[in-house]
Amino acid sequence: MLSYCIVKKIVNIFLLLFSFVIVSGQSNTDSLLNILKESPLDTQRVNVLIELANALLYDYPDSSVTFLEESSELAKNLGFAEGEARAFLKLGEAYDVKGLFSKSVRSYEKAKEIYKSLKKDTEIGETLNSIGRECEKKGDLEMALQSYLSSLKIRERLKDTRGIASSMNSIGSIYLSLDDTIKAQEFFIKALDLITQVNNPVGIATVLNNLGLVFDKKDMPDSALLYYTKSLKIWEELGNTHTISRTLTNIGNVFYKKEDYKTALEYYNKSLAIKEEVGDITGKVNIFINIGVLYQKQGKLNDAVTETNKALKLAKEIRYIEGIKNCYDVLSELYVSLERYKEAYESMLNFSIYRDTLINENNSKMFLQLREEYEADKREKEIALGKAENEQNQATIKQQTTQIYAFGIGVVMLLVLAVVILNGYRQKRKANILLGAQNIEILKQKEVIEQKNDDIMASITYAKRIQEAILPPDKLVRQNLESSFVLFKPKDIVSGDFYWMEVKQNIVLFSVVDCTGHGVPGAFMSIVGHNGLNQAVNEYGLLQPGAILDKLNNLVELTLHKSEDSNVKDGMDIALCAYNSANNMLDYSGANNPLYIVRKKPAVFIHNNKIIEPSVENDNYALFEIKANRQPIGAYINRVPFSNHTFQLNKEDTVYIFSDGYPDQFGGSDGKKFKYKPFKELLITIQELEMSAQRKKLEETINDWRGDFEQVDDICIIGLRV
Known part of the structure; x- marks a missing residue:
């Protein structure tokens, strides 16, 4: 029919x-x-x-x-x-x-x-x-x-009642995406009233589900359940399996937030059964991930790993990159909790790989190629080491045989000369044997240490290549911050400082991050920070620096499982900006690291209806310091939400964010720190230079200051001229 x-x-x-x-x-x-x-x-x-x-x-x-x-x-x-x-x-x-x-x-x-x-x-x-x-x-x-x-x-x-309802539902969805739940609820309620008047069951069920999402986001689980349940009833009457499954998942998520894990699991399994029936593999991946996270909350870590690996297997079969990325994110946390640190590290690397695949397929291929090269190099070294050990064993056997013959001759000589030199020879022989044994042991220890050093350096070099790959490419920086520079000088092979950039809705987000320590410990923290920033922006849709830092702090604490009484204060300091070149608006938030704005005189700077006095100035320029919150990202007592500062920049203003490596560098004739005031004075003296020349001048100055002193910390500075 x-x-x-x-x-x-x-x-x-x-x-x-x-x-x-x-x-x-x-x-x-x-x-x-x-x-x-x-x-x-x-x-x-x-x-x-x-x-x-x-x-x-x-x-x-x-x-x-x-x-x-x-x-x-x-x-x-x-x-x-x-x-x-x-x-x-x-x-x-x-x-x-x-x-x-x-x-x-x-x-x-x-x-x-x-x-x-x-x-x-x-x-x-x-x-x-x-x-x-x-x-x-x-x-x-x-x-x-x-x-x-x-x-x-x-x-x-x-x-047009039906059309008005459709438009209002669409507008509500936009406000919901922008986290404006008040406006979203207002439009959804109006849409529901109108769509009910024309008796459109599909429209009614859709709007009811959207209202459930609003109350879910407002942490009002009982109200969310009320609307989800009403929506589910209509979908079941219509027999729409796809939307039934989606709503069951939403209800499961509410019970998960209520910590009613048993009921949440029941709804997840109902949704999973429908997805299996209709062959929705992508949906199955997401449900398995949800179940894995649920088991993690219950402390059933091995079950959580099993469910998440089910999701990972399916996601790889259909090359569902978002799903693969989310699986590795969950697995990295699970393996840390299980103290399976090698697998946790591998999962974290894979999470980074597949996350960047969503942004740039070429970056993903490069990561995978680097890993393959590293594994190949490692296998070759192992083979070469085995061959060398075999040759050494053969040489040892030959040497021992020769020593036996020599010992036999020595015995004959001893018998002939026993009366004259027996006692003296025995003492000398004992000393020689002891010295020889000590020399052999020293050589063995030297070989072991050299091999260990080679392995460590190979791993660190590989980590350096990974860290370089996650930094924003120079082309991306030039495209989005046309008149700018980045000065990046790691202290060691790998760095605890890093810089980050993302572009969303014509807003350029950029930051300088200073992680706890430098070298390998700092580099590990830099991966945690980089992943957290990407997750806050790309998954949670945050664009305001203050909100991003609050979310980053939550993600870092979750990853490191730190609490207020932790003795290990792993964390990071950060300055984060959001710049709109269309209207020259700049938003900033900082964890311990400030923002400097240099403005041409006559310079007036008003912030929060207050005139800000210059921190330093000369005849032509004034430097204004916007202070950060005095708290890090990571474990901290008496934490407050990060402040968000908004500025209207003027043409030719210059903005700087940085880590503490530059002002903390020892040098000069007295071996003292460079310090912040000379750093500020240096910045206002180089304002007539182009940004590339500023970078060169800053690098030359710190190198001259350091002289023969060792670099004490990683250095990272970003400068932007409006």
Whole structure:
């Protein structure tokens, strides 16, 4: 029996052709193709092309695009504006199916302009809503919200209740993504009221689920459960397995947060059963991860490892990178708790690899290649070492044989000369044997130490290559901070300092991080910090530096399992900025590390409605210091939320963030520290230089100051001129 949609399509074609053709399923497409062959180049052909493209949309999107491009071109040549608009509207949908969201937006924009010329307000509202949906998928939430609001305005004027409800639900979703739960709830409630009036069960269930998400985010589990349960009941009545499974998972998440792990597990297993039934492997991966984390909370660490490895196996089979990354993230914590540190380290490295794969596929390949090279080098060394040991054993046997012969001759000589030299020879022989044994032992110990050193250096060198790979490429820095420099001078082969950059929604986030210690311990902490920053921004969607540091602190404490009474104060100091070059707005937050802003005189700096006095100044420039919170990232008593500072920068302002390695460097004639005041004075004296020349001057100055003294700490400075 034909579905309503197919019947509608067929009836439309019948009306166009004044003929009757009985078709269903695949025959519908065949009939359209036959009609197309006989269609003249007129409006009829435009409509048939659009209908054919629609029939092929989900199974053959490339063919659909081809037919729609022909349709739009023909409609334009015929002056058939409405047909051209319909073609572009459907073309936007086809590009969406292909995942080409930017092309989809451009097609919808063309449709919108044509509908504007035709004064088709209903279609304009629909098109604006589609544009918003594509922008949301691209991550351009600001443009998505603007499009949804424009669509809502039109639909309200037309009193289109169903359309108004759809727009309000979409707007609520944007506010939810921005963590504005108050606004999100407001729009979802309005959408629910309207969608109930038109009795649309799918829309009602969708909005109820979204309200559950709002209360879930507001940590109001009972309210979240109320809405999720109502949504689930409707989905079950409709028989929509996909949304049933999704809502079951949401309910499981609420019980997990309530620490009712038994009930949470029941809902996860119900959701898992549906995902297995419909063959949703991606969904199964996510559920196995949820179950693994649940077991971790219960202290069932081995069970947690088992469930997470199930997820990892499935994720690798379908190359689900996000899932693989999340599995390694969970496994790294589990292995630390189980004191399986080698596996924890490997999992952390793999987490870093697959996380960066989501951002840059080339980085992932480089990591994997480095590991393969390292393992190959290690195997070759082991083979060479085994061969050397075998040769040494053979030489030892030969030497022992020779010594036996020599000893025999010595015995004969002793018998002949026993009366004269027996006592003296025995004493000398004992001394020689003891000395020889000591020499052999020293040589063996030397070989062992040299081999150990070689192994350690190989591991450290490999760690250096990994650390270099996770630093932002120079090209990325130049593209997003055009007039800037980075001065990075590790004390050892690997560094406890690192710098980080991410670009989200036209905001450039950049930071300098100083981890506990330097060398290998500092490098390990740098991986923890790097992963935490990426997780805070890319997974939790945070863009405000203060909020990012609060989340980073939570992630670091979770990773290191530190508490207030911990004797080991592993952690990090950090200065983090978010810069918008479009309006020169800068947000900053810091853990112990301040921000310096150098401004040309006459310089006035107002922050939080207070005039800030310069920290140092000369005839032409003034340097203003924005102090950080006096607390690190990591274990700390009496912690407070990190402050977020917002500034309007002026043209030619220069911004600096840095670790303490530069001012703490010993040198000069008295072997004292460089210190912060001379560092500030140096910065204002180099303002006439280009940023690359500033970097060179800073490096030359600290090298001259250090002289023959050892570098005491890692050095990292980022400078940015507006």
